[in-house]
Amino acid sequence: MAQLALFLSDIAAVSLLVFGLYFPRHRRKDLVVAYLGVNVGVLAVASALSSGKTGAGIGLGMALFGVLSIIRLRSTELDQHEVAYYFSALALGLLGGMQTTEVWRSAVLMGLIVAVLFVGDHPRMMRNHRRQVMVLDTALPDHTALVAYLEQTLGARVHSAVVQRVDLVNDTTLVDVRYRCAPGPHAKNANTAAHAEPAAPGGTTPVAVRP
Known part of the structure; x- marks a missing residue:
């Protein structure tokens, strides 16, 4: 029983x-x-x-x-x-x-x-925190300039930006960025600031960003 x-x-x-x-x-x-x-x-x-x-x-x-x-x-x-x-x-x-x-x-x-x-796993648990793998249409080897560029593009506060590749020939930067969207209009801007491409393995979304 x-x-x-x-x-x-x-x-x-x-x-x-x-x-x-x-x-x-x-x-x-x-x-x-x-x-x-x-x-x-x-x-x-x-x-x-x-x-x-x-x-x-x-x-x-x-x-x-x-x-x-x-x-x-x-x-x-x-x-x-x-x-x-x-x-x-x-x-x-x-x-x-x-x-x-x-x-x-x-x-x-x-x-x-x-x-x-x-x-x-609740949707409201840390819902403003995001992670994306982004392809920037400019080479940014300087970390401070990279963070400033990402924050301006995403309209969010960047907590971590790990550069995976800087291509000086093709003028691109591949970066794994973790950021926090501000509630309200800034969060909307962060979602629409970049053009999303098909999802990469591991649940991240590669995003091509152009100045």
């Missing part, structure tokens, strides 16, 4: 995580399938291993999933928030599959995982 309660708790938690939080916010159908598959797979294997008479199987299984959890899929690169959802789905499966007499503790931990993702 306790194991059934854990199974139902895991199903409820992962459903809320995937369909209540992740998909409405990020709209990636392929990762919905991945999160559900990881959760159910870990749930099934953890349950099978925990029902054994020896603890060696559990230790081996936990080590196996620890190794699998840090492997990135070669077909696509995951953003950091997607990795967080991936780990959460995995943790929910482990909590639901392990046999325990303290069902309430596992249920509370499941709720804590979902609550942390709800708050940490």
Whole structure:
């Protein structure tokens, strides 16, 4: 009976995580399938291993999933928030599959995982902070001049500007910039100041900026 309660708790938690939080916010159908598959797979294997008479199987299984959890899929690169959802789905499966007499503790931990993702990935959490990979149509080897140029172009305060390439021949600068938009008209200007190109791997958006 306790194991059934854990199974139902895991199903409820992962459903809320995937369909209540992740998909409405990020709209990636392929990762919905991945999160559900990881959760159910870990749930099934953890349950099978925990029902054994020896603890060696559990230790081996936990080590196996620890190794699998840090492997990135070669077909696509995951953003950091997607990795967080991936780990959460995995943790929910482990909590639901392990046999325990303290069902309430596992249920509370499941709720804590979902609550942390709800708050940490909320759209209003640090919503004015942005990151973009930008291609500037001018070579700016001087860091002070680069920051001033970016702040003028974006209409925002630049917190970090990491130059990835300065091309003096073609007169371009590739920079990874992190900035904070001011609420109101400045935030709108920061979004429309540059022409956006297709998204680059890792969730950043390369932007071509011309003076």
